[in-house]
Amino acid sequence: MDNQDEIALVKRQETELVLPEFSEAIAFEIGSMIRNRALEExxxxxxxxxxxxxxxFFSATPGTTADNAEWVRRKVNSVRRFQRASYRLVLERGEEPFPVQSGADPADYVIAGGGFPISVPGAGIVGALTISGLPGRRDHGVAVDALCDHLGKPRADYALPEVAN
Structure with a gap:
C-alpha cells in the first residue's frame, strides 16, 4: 500500500468511524476499553x-510520563485545527514541525499519529480520541481499533498494514 492509498484509508476511517451519538457514558465506555486493552497487552x-x-475521559497506564499528556494536548490541537486525524497529517506532510508561516506553533501543535476526530452525524467533528505512548502509527491504530470495536465493525476492514520498524 503506497502513501496515497494509506491517506485514502485514513480518510475512509474518518468518514465511516462516526458515532451515532456521543456522551460522557460513551466516552467512558470507549476509554475503558482502551485502558483494559493497554493493561492486558x-x-x-x-x-x-x-x-x-x-x-x-483520561487514563494513563504504567510507564507513561507527563510528556505523554503533553503530546496528547498538542495532538488534540492539531485534530481540532485541521479537522482530520493527526496521522493523516503525518502521511500528507511528513513529521517535520509546521512551518512558522502556518501559525501552528510547535509548542501547541504536532504532526504525529494518535489523535482521531470524534464525529457525530449532523454535528460533524465534536471532539477527539487521542492516544500517546506508542509510535504514532500504533497510537492511531489503537484509536481506530477502539472505534471499530465500539461500532461493531471489523478491525481488519480499517487497519493500516503493519510496517517494519
Whole structure:
C-alpha cells in the first residue's frame, strides 16, 4: 500500500468511524476499553477523550510520563485545527514541525499519529480520541481499533498494514 492509498484509508476511517451519538457514558465506555486493552497487552499509553470544551475521559497506564499528556494536548490541537486525524497529517506532510508561516506553533501543535476526530452525524467533528505512548502509527491504530470495536465493525476492514520498524 503506497502513501496515497494509506491517506485514502485514513480518510475512509474518518468518514465511516462516526458515532451515532456521543456522551460522557460513551466516552467512558470507549476509554475503558482502551485502558483494559493497554493493561492486558502491557502497553504504556495515555488515552484522552474529549469534546472541544471539556475532557470526558483520561487514563494513563504504567510507564507513561507527563510528556505523554503533553503530546496528547498538542495532538488534540492539531485534530481540532485541521479537522482530520493527526496521522493523516503525518502521511500528507511528513513529521517535520509546521512551518512558522502556518501559525501552528510547535509548542501547541504536532504532526504525529494518535489523535482521531470524534464525529457525530449532523454535528460533524465534536471532539477527539487521542492516544500517546506508542509510535504514532500504533497510537492511531489503537484509536481506530477502539472505534471499530465500539461500532461493531471489523478491525481488519480499517487497519493500516503493519510496517517494519
Amino acid at each position: 502491557g502497553l504504556s499509553l495515555v488515552v484522552d477523550i474529549r469534546t472541544w470544551d471539556r475532557q470526558l
